[in-house]
Amino acid sequence: MTSRLVVVSNRIGDPRKAAAGGLAVALGDALSESGGLWFGWSGKVVAGGARGEGDLHLQPSGKVTLATLDLGSDDHAAYYAGYSNRVLWPVFHYRLDLAQFDDGYFEGYQRVNRLFARKLSTLLKPDDIIWVHDYHLIPLAAELRALGCRQRIGFFLHIPMPPPLVMAAIPAHDMLMRSLFAYDLIGLQSEADVAHFARYVEMEAGAERLGRDQYRAFGQQVCARAFPIGIDVDEFQALAQTPESIETRETLRSQYPLRQLLIGVDRLDYSKGLPQRLRAFHRLLADYPENRNSATLIQVATPTREGVESYEDIRRELEGLSGQINGEYGELDWMPVRYIHRTLARRRLPGLYRAGRVALVTPLRDGMNLVAKEFVAAQDAADPGVLVLSRFAGAAEQMRAALLVNPYDIGATAGAVQRALRMPLSERVERHQALLAGVREHDVHRWRREFLQALQAAERAPG
Ligand code: GDG
Numbered sequence: 001m002t003s004r005l006v007v008v009s010n011r012i013g014d015p016r017k018a019a020a021g022g023l024a025v026a027l028g029d030a031l032s033e034s035g036g037l038w039f040g041w042s043g044k045v046v047a048g049g050a051r052g053e054g055d056l057h058l059q060p061s062g063k064v065t066l067a068t069l070d071l072g073s074d075d076h077a078a079y080y081a082g083y084s085n086r087v088l089w090p091v092f093h094y095r096l097d098l099a100q101f102d103d104g105y106f107e108g109y110q111r112v113n114r115l116f117a118r119k120l121s122t123l124l125k126p127d128d129i130i131w132v133h134d135y136h137l138i139p140l141a142a143e144l145r146a147l148g149c150r151q152r153i154g155f156f157l158h159i160p161m162p163p164p165l166v167m168a169a170i171p172a173h174d175m176l177m178r179s180l181f182a183y184d185l186i187g188l189q190s191e192a193d194v195a196h197f198a199r200y201v202e203m204e205a206g207a208e209r210l211g212r213d214q215y216r217a218f219g220q221q222v223c224a225r226a227f228p229i230g231i232d233v234d235e236f237q238a239l240a241q242t243p244e245s246i247e248t249r250e251t252l253r254s255q256y257p258l259r260q261l262l263i264g265v266d267r268l269d270y271s272k273g274l275p276q277r278l279r280a281f282h283r284l285l286a287d288y289p290e291n292r293n294s295a296t297l298i299q300v301a302t303p304t305r306e307g308v309e310s311y312e313d314i315r316r317e318l319e320g321l322s323g324q325i326n327g328e329y330g331e332l333d334w335m336p337v338r339y340i341h342r343t344l345a346r347r348r349l350p351g352l353y354r355a356g357r358v359a360l361v362t363p364l365r366d367g368m369n370l371v372a373k374e375f376v377a378a379q380d381a382a383d384p385g386v387l388v389l390s391r392f393a394g395a396a397e398q399m400r401a402a403l404l405v406n407p408y409d410i411g412a413t414a415g416a417v418q419r420a421l422r423m424p425l426s427e428r429v430e431r432h433q434a435l436l437a438g439v440r441e442h443d444v445h446r447w448r449r450e451f452l453q454a455l456q457a458a459e460r461a462p463g
Pocket of ligand 1: 158159229265266267300302342343344345346347349366367368369370371374
């Protein structure tokens with residue numbers, strides 16, 4: 001590709017630092033290969049009202065230039081903590097009950113998107129190719145077009161696209177969907193997401209379908225397709241060979257020689273189904289007593305979005321549930337739940353995954369879920385662990401060889417965990433081979449390559 005790649009995302013992350021988040025991990029891998037410009041919020045909040053202004057910092061980092069903006073405190077509160085995390089995140093994860101529709105949030109969201117567009121437009125070259133990421137920045141292309149930008153602009157949504165009538169509950173849903181048509185390409189995680197998008201634009205905007213993945217509405221044309229995100233399998237397997245990873249696995253194995261480890265690794269988010277998972281584990285101990293004094297759940301719940309009320313609530317609920325299970329079933333020498341509310345070093349993750357007999361990846365709704373793929377990549381192929389995966393994770397479309405569960409069905413999930421713990425070696429190997437082949441096939445390199453090829457090839461919107 002000859003054009004320069006410009007990536008825009010809310011946060012710019014160094015994927016090798018401890019900060020968790022599938023987006024930072026995947027984008028860091030993509031950009032360090034191709035070079036270019038990475039533009040986003042600096043992570044710094046400066047005193048100030050709703051300024052719609054911010055200082056731009058440029059910093060070279062290898063082949064990539066990092067361009068970051070500080071945000072004023074009111075802008076940050078309305079755009080990030082407000083509209084992004086109290087409206088779009090819950091609604092796109094089907095949690096209308098948690099959404100707080102507030103006009104001030106929406107105004108801040110638009111103001112910051114306009115600010116991003118204004119600052120970014122000063123850095124653009126005519127043949128740049130621009131790749132915008134995620135729900136924080138849906139209106140960015142429309143704002144850039146208003147400033148005269150004619151470059152190709154693609155958008156990738158990392159979280160689910162909700163069904164039309166859930167989307168329609170957002171007071172500004174028509175404006176959000178209309179602004180998606182300023183892009184040349186919309187990438188979604190799964191076929192289910194594409195179906196929701198297609199139904200929305202056909203029902204609510206009278207869109208015309210032009211061929212398999214072209215849509216025409218609001219006087220514009222856009223291509224929308226599924227590009228399931230993946231991981232860098234070789235990089236993750238190399239990480240499994242680091243001393244920290246090996247030490248983590250060996251320590252866990254020596255501490256729990258007679259025990260079966262169940263592993264969960266998630267941001268502490270209500271979309272991840274953590275209370276339901278703990279209830280299913282409780283049910284496992286209650287209904288299948290042979291697991292008492294044996295099955296141990298290590299749940300890492302990485303702190304995230306602290307200060308947003310619904311996150312405080314889920315944290316309290318989890319602390320209560322793990323205390324309850326440990327109180328009821330714990331012995332002097334065995335605690336059923338190890339609940340860790342901290343971020344682990346990334347180098348320790350493969351060792352943790354590999355020590356696990358079973359991984360519990362049971363979100364109530366998830367765009368994709370990279371933990372499921374990382375778990376599979378980290379296993380010993382000769383004696384692999386078993387993946388219990390929610391059918392509501394985007395990953396379930398590809399990972400059919402996992403034990404798929406409905407995480408709302410506590411009894412059935414406990415039954416699947418019981419089956420996973422007792423699965424014969426031959427079945428574990430067979431399922432793992434199928435899963436690993438899929439994780440390799442749909443890796444992060446393919447995701448990036450296919451998205452960028454499709455963006456290059458997208459028919460230009462008129463204008
Ligand atoms: C969004 C979508 C989509 C977790 N705890 C620690 C840690 N992690 C890492 C995992 C994994 C990443 O964070 C989490 O990725 P997920 O895909 O599970 O979830 P989200 O953060 O919600 O990401 C999601 C993704 O975007 C990509 O498109 O799959 O559906 O919601 O890589 O390993 N990393 C470290 N310490 C931890 O404690 N170092």
